[in-house]
Amino acid sequence: MLELVVDVLVAVVLTTVEVVALVLAFFAIGITAWADDKSGRGVTPRLKRITRAVAVVSLVLPLACAYGLFLLHLPIAATAQCLLVVAVPFLRPILTAVNRLREGVTRRWGGRRRR
Numbered sequence: 001m002l003e004l005v006v007d008v009l010v011a012v013v014l015t016t017v018e019v020v021a022l023v024l025a026f027f028a029i030g031i032t033a034w035a036d037d038k039s040g041r042g043v044t045p046r047l048k049r050i051t052r053a054v055a056v057v058s059l060v061l062p063l064a065c066a067y068g069l070f071l072l073h074l075p076i077a078a079t080a081q082c083l084l085v086v087a088v089p090f091l092r093p094i095l096t097a098v099n100r101l102r103e104g105v106t107r108r109w110g111g112r113r114r115r
Helices: 002-039 045-071 075-114
Strands: none
Touching (some): 002 075, 045 075
């Protein structure tokens, strides 16, 4: 029973930490992109490299954690990490859709103010 509680607790803590880190990384990238867009430079090659690095790390780190947790005989935590790897590719289209929706609302409000 104690093994099951420890397994679930490790799964919850690791998944929460990784999701928060991923959201903070995308937030930092978004702030950088917004600042670059305000200056008129557009998306820089450096920003593209950072985005790719975050994408690779967000896939490799949970896989490495899953393997280590499997070796430690924590199957629930290992499965949670594998599910995180499966969910990450769907995060970018969701963030893109939210950003487009936000830009559309901003354009509509900006157009009303100019009139």
